Amino acid sequence: AQSVTQPDIHITVSEGASLELRCNYSYGATPYLFWYVQSPGQGLQLLLKYFSGDTLVQGIKGFEAEFKRSQSSFNLRKPSVHWSDAAEYFCAVVRMDSSYKLIFGSGTRLLVRP
Amino acid sequence: DAGVTQSPTHLIKTRGQQVTLRCSPKSGHDTVSWYQQALGQGPQFIFQYYEEEERQRGNFPDRFSGHQFPNYSSELNVNALLLGDSALYLCASSFRKQGWGTDTQYFGPGTRLTVL
Numbered sequence: 241a242q243s244v245t246q247p248d249i250h251i252t253v254s255e256g257a258s259l260e261l262r263c264n265y266s267y268g269a270t271p272y273l274f275w276y277v278q279s280p281g282q283g284l285q286l287l288l289k290y291f292s293g294d295t296l297v298q299g300i301k302g303f304e305a306e307f308k309r310s311q312s313s314f315n316l317r318k319p320s321v322h323w324s325d326a327a328e329y330f331c332a333v334v335r336m337d338s339s340y341k342l343i344f345g346s347g348t349r350l351l352v353r354p
Numbered sequence: 355d356a357g358v359t360q361s362p363t364h365l366i367k368t369r370g371q372q373v374t375l376r377c378s379p380k381s382g383h384d385t386v387s388w389y390q391q392a393l394g395q396g397p398q399f400i401f402q403y404y405e406e407e408e409r410q411r412g413n414f415p416d417r418f419s420g421h422q423f424p425n426y427s428s429e430l431n432v433n434a435l436l437l438g439d440s441a442l443y444l445c446a447s448s449f450r451k452q453g454w455g456t457d458t459q460y461f462g463p464g465t466r467l468t469v470l
Contacts, residue, residue: 244396276461283358283444284397284461330396334457340450341387341410342459344396 244331246345253321254353261316261348263331271333273314274342275305278328287329290314301325326352356381358447358462366468367435375430375465379447386428387459388420391442403428404450432467440469 245264253259265271272291276284288299295307305316314331331345359378367373379386385404389397399412403422417433426447432439443466446459 274458283463284446286458286460289458332396340385340402340448340457341399341412342389342397342446343399346396347394 244333244343244345246329246331246348248348249346250349250351252351252353255323256320259316259318259321259325259350261329261331261350263314263316263345264312265314265331265333266312267333267335271335273305273307274332274334275299275303275314275316276330276332276344277301278330278347280327284330287316321350321352323352323354326350358383358445358460360443360445360462360465362465363463364466364468366470368470369435369437371435371469372431372433373435373467375432375443375445375467377428377430377445377447377462379426379428379445380460383447383449383460384426385448385450385457386422386426387446387448388428388430389444389446390414391444391464393441397444400430435469437469440467442466 243266274289275287278284287303288297290297290307297305303318328347328349330347332342358380361376387402388400391397400414401411402409406422419431422428442464444464445462448457448459
């Protein structure tokens, strides 16, 4: 069965510092990959997605992610974190067949120090 | 452009009761998926509706049922509520007719269900 692992439950960074959130997936072929962000009490907002092509994907709010097939990873990065980036971040995959359901990781909560 | 909307925002029920949650998809979208997000966890797929039929289902019991209307809006029904059904219920819409590769799901704000 496919799965998504986000190994870091919490991450704390200082405002202005760089950020990397880790995501690993388990699947026999290349899935479609997504990063969503959820602010407290809110729904999920799509940050970026990867389907094919360039393995470095640019998203909204200055985020980017890199797909590495050899490591089955899709890590999210931001060069300079802002206090408003504090939220929960979810990595998700969809299989490239008739399955349309998103499978989510357990999330990483980002805290930003002033 | 209205995004995905859900109602109600919050709901409190007691064990054994039944509940109906509602979702209106983003304009132009024809597919609705429902997810359950327990506290501190990632969302879990419940089921997906397209062309008024349930197309896929996750590992949820038959107490969870749904419906999609001709205008693409959807309802999630949960019967015989259990304490463990307390969660944030998220609706997501997408445009399946575009085909694979562009079927990105956009989420609503969710309905917070508390079962006492």
